[in-house]
Amino acid sequence: MTHLSDFSYLLIMQTVWDMTSTWIKYSESFIQVPQTDTFVSKPFVYWTSNHQQVAMAIDYVECVTLSLQTGIFFLLQCFWNYLSNTVAKKSFMSSWEFRFYIFWALGSMAIFPILQWYYRDDVNKREAVPQLAYSIETFFAALLGIRSHFRFRRIIQMTRNKGSVAITGKIGYFKDMNLFMTSVLFLMSISLGILCVDGLTSGQIINSNKFATDLLTGNFDTCIIFLWIIGISIFHPRRSTDEISASGFSKSLTDVENKSAEKNQRVAQFVDNGPSFLRPMSPVQVDYPPNVFPKQYNIPSHEFQRSQEFHRPQEFPMQTMNSHDFEYEKDLEDSTWPKQFH
Numbered sequence: 003m004t005h006l007s008d009f010s011y012l013l014i015m016q017t018v019w020d021m022t023s024t025w026i027k028y029s030e031s032f033i034q035v036p037q038t039d040t041f042v043s044k045p046f047v048y049w050t051s052n053h054q055q056v057a058m059a060i061d062y063v064e065c066v067t068l069s070l071q072t073g074i075f076f077l078l079q080c081f082w083n084y085l086s087n088t089v090a091k092k093s094f095m096s097s098w099e100f101r102f103y104i105f106w107a108l109g110s111m112a113i114f115p116i117l118q119w120y121y122r123d124d125v126n127k128r129e130a131v132p133q134l135a136y137s138i139e140t141f142f143a144a145l146l147g148i149r150s151h152f153r154f155r156r157i158i159q160m161t162r163n164k165g166s167v168a169i170t171g172k173i174g175y176f177k178d179m180n181l182f183m184t185s186v187l188f189l190m191s192i193s194l195g196i197l198c199v200d201g202l203t204s205g206q207i208i209n210s211n212k213f214a215t216d217l218l219t220g221n222f223d224t225c226i227i228f229l230w231i232i233g234i235s236i237f238h239p240r241r242s243t244d245e246i247s248a249s250g251f252s253k254s255l256t257d258v259e260n261k262s263a264e265k266n267q268r269v270a271q272f273v274d275n276g277p278s279f280l281r282p283m284s285p286v287q288v289d290y291p292p293n294v295f296p297k298q299y300n301i302p303s304h305e306f307q308r309s310q311e312f313h314r315p316q317e318f319p320m321q322t323m324n325s326h327d328f329e330y331e332k333d334l335e336d337s338t339w340p341k342q343f344h
Contacts, residue, residue: 154173
């Protein structure tokens with residue numbers, strides 16, 4: 003899909019054409035109409051041969067820029083279809099319509115250099131006809147934007163009925179971006195179309211009026227700036243506050259889990275590597291004579307016995323007793339209980 007670098011290339015090419023054209027116009031300066039006090043821009047036929055060749059070459063660069071821009075406008079409809087299938091799992095258009103936009107974009111990319119080459123010998127048509135074709139295709143793309151707006155509303159209504167709040171928010175963002183771009187395309191195409199149509203007439207009423215020309219040109223240039231901003235916002239949207247907070251919360255949970263796992267690992271390592279010890283209330287291993295089977299007993303400690311004498315119930319850990327504290331005697335009735343002598 004279209005990336006930010008694609009917009010950067012278009013912006014660079016458009017800037018090169020604007021700066022070169024401005025440099026030529028100011029280098030050629032103005033010319034005074036004979037027998038009047040009126041000054042006008044020097045016509046193309048009075049330019050130097052060097053400036054004429056540069057202007058003809060740079061016009062092809064402008065046509066390539068217009069081709070790429072119109073191609074993006076139509077491929078944007080395909081992007082809406084991709085977005086709808088990916089986010090909302092809904093079809094935005096038919097497969098036939100999808101292929102139609104692709105072929106239309108390819109044809110639009112080829113038509114502008116062809117028009118430039120065909121009218122290369124006519125100074126007015128060489129500049130006005132490609133820009134008029136650009137305004138017509140831009141107006142048609144704006145009409146497609148209106149159609150896409152209603153499709154977005156239909157998808158939002160379907161997802162809202164299913165309770166998908168997150169999906170509804172994402173689709174709503176792109177619906178607003180499409181509406182902004184549609185408005186900008188309408189203003190831009192109308193302003194440029196008026197200038198181009200008037201430039202092809204013999205009277206050139208609007209182009210001869212400086213205020214009207216500056217107004218329409220300024221409107222077109224302002225729309226171009228907004229168009230770049232909207233394009234970047236579409237393909238590189240800003241993350242919402244909910245997504246940022248959710249990602250931060252999940253990250254904090256991950257940090258807590260990692261710290262807990264690290265502590266558990268340290269405790270396990272300490273127990274495994276530390277000296278052996280006997281846990282409280284653990285069974286005591288007693289050594290028996292060979293003729294007696296060994297058994298395990300829980301022997302209460304002396305402190306626990308004294309506490310029982312004073313009727314103070316307390317819990318004390320069991321002490322470890324070894325074989326030196328016992329003496330064994332054969333008992334016919336109970337051969338398993340060791341008898342202790344003090």
